[in-house]
Amino acid sequence: MTEPTRTRRGVLPRLRQPGSRFGRRLRGGVSLLIALGIVGSIYAAFAPSGSAAPAKGEALDVQIGQGIFDQTCISCHGANLQGVPGRGPSLIGVGQAAAYFQLRTGRMPLTQQGAQADRKPTLFTETQIEQIAAYVQAHGHGPQVPNGSLSGGSVSDGGELFRLNCASCHNLVGKGGALSGGKYAPALDRASDREIYAAMLSGPENMPVFGDNQITPQEKKAIIAYIQGIRAEADPGGSGLGRLGPVPETLVVWLVGIGALLLIIFWIGAKT
Ligand code: HEC
Ligand code: HEC
Structure with missing residues (x-):
């Protein structure tokens, strides 16, 4: 085994010394541990943390949220969320739900002017999203996505409500469809429970707002159950993984x- 390498420079054969079998295993084990450690800390950095902020932390959340807002959003939405003509609308009173929806689906910050902001991977962690949303919520107090589980609604009720309120734009099985002026209602195969709830509460772009007077919280949960149901049927190979979302x-x-x-x-x- 050392024969062919001996003709090269002296360094190579030394690496191939016999007796290093244990050493190699040890090195392998150590690098495995290091690699797992790195992977673990990357996961910890990106893993979603609990979103229910305790009341005491809220002021701090608003403050941190403002810090991020002032760096990434101020140029289009203004220092007091009043909007900037020709760049971005006022965010006063749009509420936590609108901010959560726009940030969680990666639509904001807007990167290019088009007919409509597209869904993209989000730039922020779940905690940062809640912090920016808390800052927006503090200006005018709009609708908020409730904490806790949003699943477990009645699929048959949801189907009925979906046909009445959503299918005209999103298609009967949630495949989406074109609207006028280059706009479109997206397919509903990617949105998480909370994103669907936030979409209904905030009505992005051409989508109407479905306030709790029109569609009660219980009915919203039923619609979510229906959408997740048609998705599971259309995509039998996919695993829900608790529907935590794509990240x-x-x-x-x-x-x-x-x-x-x-x-x-x-x-x-x-x-x-
Ligand atoms: C380059 C300009 C630009 C930047 C930067 C930007 N936005 Fe926007 N934003 C817009 C425009 C334009 C719209 C309206 C179009 C739309 O909703 O698709 C909008 C819409 C929104 C809405 C929806 C308002 C509603 O009535 O429902 C929210 C919430 C929002 N932005 C939050 C943010 C936040 C938070 C940031 C920073 C992380 C941000 N935006 C960065 C241009 C921008
Ligand atoms: C008038 C047409 C229209 C109706 C009716 C409508 N939507 Fe929408 N919906 C849209 C448009 C347009 C968008 C894209 C908004 C954007 O990109 O800012 C959208 C986006 C969404 C999204 C985000 C999808 C994603 O992957 O980011 C969800 C979820 C959603 N709608 C759910 C619903 C539900 C549930 C209903 C019924 C209660 C409904 N929509 C009714 C037009 C509509």
Whole structure:
């Protein structure tokens, strides 16, 4: 085994010394641990934390939210959320729901002027989103997405309500469709429970606002149950993973994938 390498420079054969089998295993084990540590801390940085902020922390949330707002949103929405002509509308009174929806679906901050802001991966952590939303909420107090579970509604009631209120734009099975002026109602195969709830409360773009007088909170939960139901039917291979949304789901897939890869690398290392 050392024969062909001896002809090269002196460094290579030393690396191939026998007796280093244990050393190699140890090195493999150590790098595995380091890699898992890195992956773990990346996950910790991105994992969603509890969104129910205690009352005492609210003032702090608003303050941190303002800090982020002043850096990323002020140019289009103004220093007091009053809006900037030709750049962005006033956000006074739009409420936590509108901010949560726009940030969680990555529509804001707007990156290019088009007919309509597209869904993109979000720039912010769940905590930052709640902080910016708390800042927006503090200006005019608009509608808020309730804390706690939004699932468990009646699918059959939801189907009826969806056909009456949503299907005209989003299609009967939530596939979405074109609207006039280059605008479109998106497919509903990606929105999480909270995003759907926030969309109904805030009515982005051409979508009407469905306040609690028109569609009660219980009926909103039924609509969510229906949308998640048609999605599960259309996509039998997908796993809900608690419907945490695409970011945590991707992370889980990524973690499992990296873990398997490391095991294979370790196994190959141990065999040679
Ligand atoms: C480049 C300009 C621009 C930037 C930067 C920007 N926005 Fe917007 N924003 C807009 C425009 C234009 C609209 C209206 C169009 C739309 O809703 O698609 C809008 C709409 C919104 C709405 C919806 C208002 C409603 O009535 O429902 C919210 C909430 C919002 N922005 C929050 C933010 C936040 C928070 C940030 C910073 C993280 C941000 N925006 C950054 C231009 C911008
Ligand atoms: C008049 C047409 C119209 C109706 C009716 C309508 N929507 Fe929408 N909906 C839209 C448009 C347009 C958007 C995209 C807004 C944007 O990009 O800012 C949207 C976006 C959404 C989104 C975000 C999807 C994503 O992946 O980001 C959800 C969720 C949603 N609607 C749910 C509903 C529900 C539930 C109903 C019925 C209660 C409904 N919509 C009724 C036009 C409509």
